[in-house]
Amino acid sequence: MTVGRRLLLATVCAVAVATVYVAQPVLAQIGRDLGVPEAALGWIVTAGQVGYLVGLAFLVPLGDMLDRRKLIAGHLLLAAVGMLLAAVAAQLWFLLAGLAVAGLFAVVVQTTVAFAADLSPVAERGRTLGIVTSGVITGILGARVLAGGLAGLWGWRSVYVALALLLVVLALLVLKLLPADPRSAHATYGGVLLSLVRLFRERLFLSRGLLAFFLFASFGTLWSGLALPLAAEPWHLSPAQIGLFGVAGLAGALGAARAGTWADAGHTNLVTGGALALLAVSWWASGQASWSLWLVVAGVLVLDFAVQAVHVSSQHVLTAAYAHRTSSVIGGYMLFYSLGSALGATATTAVYSAVGWAGSAILGAAFAVCGLVVWAVNQRVAARLRQDVPA
Incomplete structure (x- = not known):
């Protein structure tokens, strides 16, 4: 696998996982803006994590049935929709819905890791996984820095707008730069689960x-x-x-x-x-x-x-x-x-x-x-x- 493809897949992982963790540094700002009591702020983080957990069980297995290039691009676009919903939310329930949608499709990370493993020659699989999964940790830890900087300049909504734009750009790059992934086996969704x-x-x-x-x-x-x-x-x-x-x-x-x-x-x-x-x-x-x-x-x-x-x-x-x-x-x-x-x-x-x-x-x-x-x-x-x- 080329260095460019590894870096693209690592970036997909970083940006996708950031959608789940990016709320943590700006919780207080969101709470003041939407009038959310301090005791309820934990739900803002929980919403994305619940969506992520559901996606792990019910969306990631689709990668064993469908073309993963198209699946990754589609999930990135749907995660972007969740980010946009969060960015325009005027009430807590609307924000939670957007974050749950984003978390649900942020499991594109696992589809990406699996695709990277299959694209890589066996002798280089570990090296590829090391680079691609480093994107996950980069996203988890880097989300805090990104959110703090953007929120300080333009407010917490700018964080979600920026992530939505990045997700759309990555979806287009995935379709353009990654190979097709045809599935020869006729697996059923029930069988995969x-x-x-x-x-x-x-x-x-x-x-x-x-x-x-x-x-x-x-x-x-x-x-x-x-x-x-x-x-x-x-x-x-x-x-x-x-x-x-x-x-x-x-x-x-x-x-x-x-x-x-x-x-x-x-x-x-x-x-x-x-x-x-x-x-x-x-x-x-x-x-x-x-x-x-x-x-x-x-x-x-x-x-x-x-x-x-x-x-x-x-x-x-x-x-x-x-x-x-x-x-x-x-x-x-x-x-x-x-x-x-x-x-x-x-x-x-x-x-x-x-x-x-x-x-x-x-x-x-x-x-x-x-x-x-x-x-x-x-x-x-x-x-x-x-x-x-x-x-």
Whole structure:
């Protein structure tokens, strides 16, 4: 696959996923403009995430039936419609509807990742996945910077207008620059959904799914809770200053793009185990937010490196093992990701309010250790199964 195609697919992932996360830095501004009470602001973020979860289950499997070039372009355009609805909303319910639509079709990310895996030669699949999925982390973390800058200049509505325009441009580029993806198999929608359900009974898929669950629970614990100790004593950082910590996370995540190359060389299990250990250790540094910002920066960098390394390795393993239904397997895998992220985001604020940031750090490390246990158990089971196979 050419560098240009990889960069286009990575950009599609970045912009699409940004539609789900871009509301977080401008919640207060939206609340003042629409008269939304503070207690209800959480629904603005939740709406997009609920739409995304539904899309993972019911839209991503379409990639195993339809031309993915056209499917990606269509989903990008429909996500743009959701962004435009949000941009013109005068009432909360209308805003939530627009964000839910955008979140529903933001699952174009997973269709794009699956398409990238299939377009790439087997020997370069890991490298391609490393580059393309780096777009996801770039979108999640970069959305905060983009939203803060645009909202400061032209208000929160400009954020959604800008994303809508980018989505339309990307849809046109996808149709122009990516190859057609004809589907020879006559799969039915019901059959594809049934195959997705059956995946949950397979050891490889389930183990990698559980890794994603604990991995992104740890990720969500950090990024949904870190602003709390940074805004409190003794730092009292502003939202703009807190947003700069996303740069450290972005650097760590982009550094892990090399994990795809390691996966191509056959080191996926070693990378997975090592990165999960790093993830657990990173929480010692992130947990020192009460007295050292530099340790927090180091912890953020290492955490995002570890998360991205495991994420790329898992997608490499799954797309290789299920090459005939990459869209379904990526969609199912990302269901674990979404549930883990939601758990981390919900738990960290509750723990912080009860025992402070030290408690959140212990929680995040515990999620990482759970992931490490899943990896170790799966390694032992796989070794035992290999011994039982007759020579």
